[in-house]
Amino acid sequence: RIKDIEEVAAGILKLVPDAKIRIAHGQMTGEKLEDVMTAFIENEFDILVATTIIESGLDIPNANTIIINEANKYGLSELHQMRGRVGRSNRKAFCYLIAPPDLMLTTDARKRLKAMQDFSDLGSGFHIAMRDLDIRGAGEMFGGEQTGFVAEIGYEMYNRILDEAIMELKEEHFSELFTEEIAQRKKILVEDVQVDMDLDIKIPDVYIPSVSERLNFYRRIALATKEDDFRIIQREMIDRFGPMPGQVLHLFDATRIREAAKRCGLEKVILKGKTLKLSFVTNQDSAFYKGDIPTKILQYVMLFSAKMQMKETPKGSYILRKGIESTKDVLEVIEEMLGFIQRPTE
Numbered sequence: 484r485i486k487d488i489e490e491v492a493a494g495i496l497k498l499v500p501d502a503k504i505r506i507a508h509g510q511m512t513g514e515k516l517e518d519v520m521t522a523f524i525e526n527e528f529d530i531l532v533a534t535t536i537i538e539s540g541l542d543i544p545n546a547n548t549i550i551i552n553e554a555n556k557y558g559l560s561e562l563h564q565m566r567g568r569v570g571r572s573n574r575k576a577f578c579y580l581i582a583p584p585d586l587m588l589t590t591d592a593r594k595r596l597k598a599m600q601d602f603s604d605l606g607s608g609f610h611i612a613m614r615d616l617d618i619r620g621a622g623e624m625f626g627g628e629q630t631g632f633v634a635e636i637g638y639e640m641y642n643r644i645l646d647e648a649i650m651e652l653k654e655e656h657f658s659e660l661f662t663e664e665i666a667q668r669k670k671i672l673v674e675d676v677q678v679d680m681d682l683d684i685k686i687p688d689v690y691i692p693s694v695s696e697r698l699n700f701y702r703r704i705a706l707a708t709k710e711d712d713f714r715i716i717q718r719e720m721i722d723r724f725g726p727m728p729g730q731v732l733h734l735f736d737a738t739r740i741r742e743a744a745k746r747c748g749l750e751k752v753i754l755k756g757k758t759l760k761l762s763f764v765t766n767q768d769s770a771f772y773k774g775d776i777p778t779k780i781l782q783y784v785m786l787f788s789a790k791m792q793m794k795e796t797p798k799g800s801y802i803l804r805k806g807i808e809s810t811k812d813v814l815e816v817i818e819e820m821l822g823f824i825q826r827p828t829e
Contacts, residue, residue, distance in 0.1 A: 484534070485508045485509070488508060488532060488533075489506065491532055491552070492532040495532065499529075502530050503527070503529045503530070504528065504529065504530045504531075505519050505523065505528050505530075505532070506519070506531075506532050506533070507531055507533040507534070507536060508533065508534045509534060516536075519531070523546070524543055524545070526545050535557070535565065537565065537568055538561055538564035538565045538568070543568065543569075543571060544571050544572035544574070546568065546571070547569055547574045547575065548569060548576065548577045548578075549565060549569045549576075549577075549579070550579045550581065551565055551566075551581065553581065553582065554580035554581060554596060554599075555588050555592040555595075556592075557595075558595070559595045559598055562595065565578075566578040573683070573687060580599060582596060601677065673750050673766075673771065675741075676744040676745055676749055676750060676752060677750065677751045678737050678751075678753075679752070680753070680810065680813070681754060682733050682809075683729070684730060684734050684737050685730050685731075686700060686730070686731055686734065687730055690724055690725075690728055690731065700720065703716055704735065705738065707738060710739075713738070717735065732810075733810050736810030736811060736813075736814055737810055740752055740817060743817045744761075746824075747761075747817060747824060748763055748769065748771035748776055749761050749763060749764070750763060750764045750765060751801075752813065752817070754813055757805060757807055757808055758803060758804070759802075759803070759804045759807040759812075761801060761802040761804075761816075761820075762801040763780075763800050764799075765798060776824055779823060779824045779826075780793075780824065781793070783820055783823045783824070786823075790805075790806075791803060791804040
């Protein structure tokens with residue numbers, strides 16, 4: 484809000500007296516606003532206190548942290564756009580959302596903030612858009628009306644119901660035609676894995692300058708599921724662009740981690756500092772809970788109890804392991820667990 488933006492700036496100055504602070508908002512003249520933004524880009528001051536005017540702003544490579552106050556009052560697309568103002572170069576960026584306690588939030592506000600937390604990886608824009616559609620509702624999928632029953636259940640739930648209905652038809656009436664697909668689907672432990680690490684994981688623009696080429700490799704790496712696929716892509720990248728920098732090697736390892744984690748029934752793989760947190764699937768209908776995998780994982784944790792510990796919460800169970808420093812270490816832990824899970828039961 485413009486009316487109290489100067490009070491906010493004054494409050495921040497009390498917290499960090501040595502910082503140089505400037506203000507930017509939409510009621511400033513174009514010339515003055517341009518001066519402020521140019522000065523910020525040239526690093527002439529430390530903190531820019533601004534309204535949502537920055538959500539479609541300039542590239543500011545030296546800005547690596549954004550704090551969004553009263554985040555519960557913004558739309559999901561606004562939050563996503565503002566978060567995108569940082570991390571525009573090779574520096575790891577941070578976005579902090581300040582909001583009241585959960586009990587004081589509306590249901591939609593909680594969903595929006597949860598979506599921002601869940602979808603923070605590169606290329607999350609599509610997932611954000613789908614979640615926004617899910618929260619706000621949509622019209623009829625196959626009709627001309629702009630408001631329909633999809634608005635009541637949400638786009639994501641509609642797709643899930645539609646997918647389940649199609650799968651049910653395949654299983655009950657066309658099982659002979661889709662035998663392989665049905666068998667494979669029943670083996671799925673978890674649909675996707677969230678990988679979050681304190682590491683620089685990307686394809687640097689200095690390595691592959693072309694945006695379209697970078698996006699093409701991101702897509703190919705994301706779709707790769709086998710080690711042979713990874714090696715083919717790596718050979719091509721080295722042949723065309725030279726030795727791969729550490730960030731690209733981290734990207735390949737992160738994708739390998741995601742694939743191995745799916746087979747272990749892991750929903751989240753988080754590395755903060757040197758502590759690795761492995762969270763298991765929360766969906767009780769998952770195939771994960773219909774076999775002996777949970778028992779084997781418990782045996783695995785007990786076998787390595789000096790290195791790791793397992794914790795239970797109302798939201799699910801997870802493993803903590805300390806002393807993990809790299810993507811290689813994470814991959815080694817998960818592959819070790821996967822090997823233990825896949826051992827024949829004695």
